[in-house]
Amino acid sequence: MNHLKLFLLLIILTQGLKIKAQDFVLKGVVIExxxxxxxxxxxxxxxxxxxxxxxxxIGIFQLNARIGDTLLIQKRNLTDRKVVIKTDDDLVVYLVRASTMLEEVTVKGQNKKQEMEGIKRDFKRNGSFFEGKPPLVLLSPFGGSPLTFFYELFGKTPARARNFNRYYKKELSLIEVDKFFNKSLVSKNTTLTGKDLDNFLLDYYPTRSTTINWSNYDAVKYIKESAKKYTDTLRNTNNTQ
Known part of the structure; x- marks a missing residue:
């Protein structure tokens, strides 16, 4: 009798696994x-x-699926999302607009820019009006100011202002690039983590001239294409070792 019960239980479990592995038509909707x-x-x-x-x-889709399958949902200007199918219930997928992921980076960049603008104003208050680069018109005997000219060239405060201005321009360029290429955005659009993520950020950091006309879509496209090149290179390197 016990053997019969065990046999029936095995049949039930087997049938359950078969049902679980069967395809079904998944219905869902994609919402922003x-x-x-x-x-x-x-x-x-x-x-x-x-x-x-x-x-x-109206955002509705149908697709053959099984329990345990992973769906990749993509839409231009929205963040890709992967969803694991856990039941055969209707699926609601929420996608985040890519621009919202850049807001935090933009805010940080603006805060840094404001701080640097404040430092530039401090240099002016301390007497460096030309950031260490005086115009030649100051040497003119008609309304010029030779003392100001030479102070701007050789004074300590203008020298610091000149050095800071070079730093300022470089940082502004980096702030603009960081809007489109940053750790948060790369993490959301690739599978890279840890050391691989850090190396990717260094190796594929774009120039300002590259990003100057970018939209959010262009940034995500660049990240995905570059990440594929990077992972392919890693795979080939590992295979040759």
Whole structure:
């Protein structure tokens, strides 16, 4: 009798596993977080089966899936998201607008810029009006100020102002680049972590001239393409060792 019960239990468990592994039609909707606007034409990909679908005009999609599958949801100007299917219930996916991820970096950059502007004002209050680079017109005998000219060239405060101005220009350039290429944004759009993430940030940090006309979409595109190159290089290096 005990053997019969055990046999029946095994049958039930086996059937349960079969049911669990069966495909079903998953229904879902893609919504922008915060605005609750339904997102049309979002791309939904089942990573296991490589099958895809697109959300319709009201954000709804259907896709064959299994319990345990991972879906990748993508939409231009919104942050990609991966979702693991845990039940066969209808799925609601919230995507975050990419620009919101840049807000914190932008605020930090603006705060730093304000601090540096304050330092420049302090130099002016201390007598360096030309940041150590006096115009030649100061040498003119008609309304010029030769003393100011030579003070700006050789004075200690103007020298510090001149050095700071070089630092200021460099930092402004970095602040603009950091809006589009920073640890937070890279972490959200790649699988890189730890030392690999730090090395990637150093190796693929773009120049200001590269980012000058970027939008959020361009930044995410650059990060993903560069991360693929980086991981491919790591993989090839490991294979040759």
């Amino acid at each position: 977080k915060g605005s609750n606007v339904r997102i049309a034409l979002a791309g939904i990909t089942n990573i296991r089966s490589k099958m895809g679908a697109t959300s319709n005009d």
